[in-house]
Amino acid sequence: MRLTPLTANTFRSDGGAMFGLVPKALWEKRCPAHGDNTIDQRANVILVETDDGKMGLVDTGCGDPEWYGERERELHGLESEWLLPQSLAALGLDFADIDWIVLTHAHWDHAGALTDPDGTPVFPNAAVYLRETELDSVLGGDPLLYKSYPPKVVQSFQGLSERIFPAADNTPGKASGPAPGVTILPASGHTEGQACILFDAPRLAGSDAIPQLALFAGDNCPTQHHLRMVFQTAYDTFPLKTRAWKRSWLAKCAEEDILLLFSHDPELFGAWLHADPKHEFVISKPYAGGPVA
Numbered sequence: 001m002r003l004t005p006l007t008a009n010t011f012r013s014d015g016g017a018m019f020g021l022v023p024k025a026l027w028e029k030r031c032p033a034h035g036d037n038t039i040d041q042r043a044n045v046i047l048v049e050t051d052d053g054k055m056g057l058v059d060t061g062c063g064d065p066e067w068y069g070e071r072e073r074e075l076h077g078l079e080s081e082w083l084l085p086q087s088l089a090a091l092g093l094d095f096a097d098i099d100w101i102v103l104t105h106a107h108w109d110h111a112g113a114l115t116d117p118d119g120t121p122v123f124p125n126a127a128v129y130l131r132e133t134e135l136d137s138v139l140g141g142d143p144l145l146y147k148s149y150p151p152k153v154v155q156s157f158q159g160l161s162e163r164i165f166p167a168a169d170n171t172p173g174k175a176s177g178p179a180p181g182v183t184i185l186p187a188s189g190h191t192e193g194q195a196c197i198l199f200d201a202p203r204l205a206g207s208d209a210i211p212q213l214a215l216f217a218g219d220n221c222p223t224q225h226h227l228r229m230v231f232q233t234a235y236d237t238f239p240l241k242t243r244a245w246k247r248s249w250l251a252k253c254a255e256e257d258i259l260l261l262f263s264h265d266p267e268l269f270g271a272w273l274h275a276d277p278k279h280e281f282v283i284s285k286p287y288a289g290g291p292v293a
Contacts, residue, residue: 001181003214004047004091004205005261005269005289008061008084008113012038012077018222020234030225038077040266041223043109045084046216047091048199050179055093056100058197058216059263060084060113060122067117076109084113098123100178103130104218104263105191106138106153107235115156121163129178131186132166134193148191148237167195187249189242190219190235196249204259206290214259214270220245222264224271227281250281259287 015037019027024037031039043061050056064082065073072078088094101123103111113122138149138157157164167176167184177183181200188194197216204210219233220242226232227250229243236242253260254273261270270287 001051001179001199001202002049002205003199003202004049006045006047006084006087007042008045008059008087009043009063009065009082009109010079010266011041011043011062011109013041015039017234019225020230020232020236020239022231027225027231031223041264042266044261044263044265044269046197046261047088047093048179048182048202050181052179054099054179055097056102056178056182057098057123057126058102059104059110059218060101062109063113063122064116067112095123096125098126100127100129102178102182102184102197103128103134103195104187104197104216105134105194106130106149106157107191107219108150108153110218110263111153111156115159117152119155119159121160126163127178128160128164129167129184130164131184131193131195132168133186133188134191134195135164135166137191137193145237148235187218187220187245189238189245190233191237194218194220196220196245204287204289207287209259211257211259211272213256214261215249215253216261216263217249218263221250221260221262223262224265224268224283224286227273227279227283229280251275254281261287 015033033039046058048056065078065080169186183198184195187196199214202214232242254275259270268286269289271283272285273281274284276282
């Protein structure tokens with residue numbers, strides 16, 4: 001299979017919210033803030049071409065900024081340009097070419113392009129996969145999760161009900177995926193139904209390397225600046241589970257030379273890691289993406 005990281009949107013988030021309990025004096029050394037305390041982010045998605053010629057996406061980003069009101073765009077620092085259709089067009093593709101979508105979770109910046117404001121599917125031929133636990137959270141009506149899954153997100157999933165395939169966690173540590181070599185793994189932390197997506201021996205755009213495995217971490221480790229255990233977002237529903245996931249999977253990435261892919265880093269799409277006695281885990285080799293080799 002071939003992986004091509006794409007940027008769907010660019011936006012900003014409050015720096016304090018992105019680093020939770022970590023004081024600004026520490027996180028700002030790694031990630032300088034703008035005057036309003038926001039930091040730059042990308043909504044990164046992964047285009048997957050499987051060996052049978054099918055096309056898939058991991059996450060969809062925020063969607064068209066025009067779908068959001070002026071106040072929402074200002075709140076999220078959402079740039080006016082929708083980059084995803086341009087990114088696909090540069091590869092000779094459009095939305096109709098996407099056969100399946102896998103979601104790490106259903107927050108607005110990861111699943112915001114499923115339907116337009118009229119409820120029309122953006123990807124007319126795509127089946128949608130996510131963990132069953134996450135789908136239950138979206139549709140469950142829990143008032144404590146109102147901000148996580150606002151009405152427009154819920155309505156998107158309701159409108160796509162016939163196309164949604166919830167992945168049950170049938171075996172220890174694994175759940176089903178949409179194609180051979182693409183596995184949806186339980187990764188509770190940022191949300192209860194958060195998933196990370198594991199790719200088996202992918203070919204990478206912009207790199208000659210063919211890693212044995214690549215892992216898209218979703219928001220359990222959204223950027224290169226979140227490799228420390230306590231560097232995690234204030235949006236995490238279960239922060240200790242996020243930390244436990246990082247303790248397990250970042251160690252695996254370092255020990256087994258797994259490429260870690262980031263969902264929001266504004267500079268890198270991913271990196272290979274190694275353990276560090278002072279900083280826990282650091283980057284040994286960055287992956288910035290680029291044209292398909």
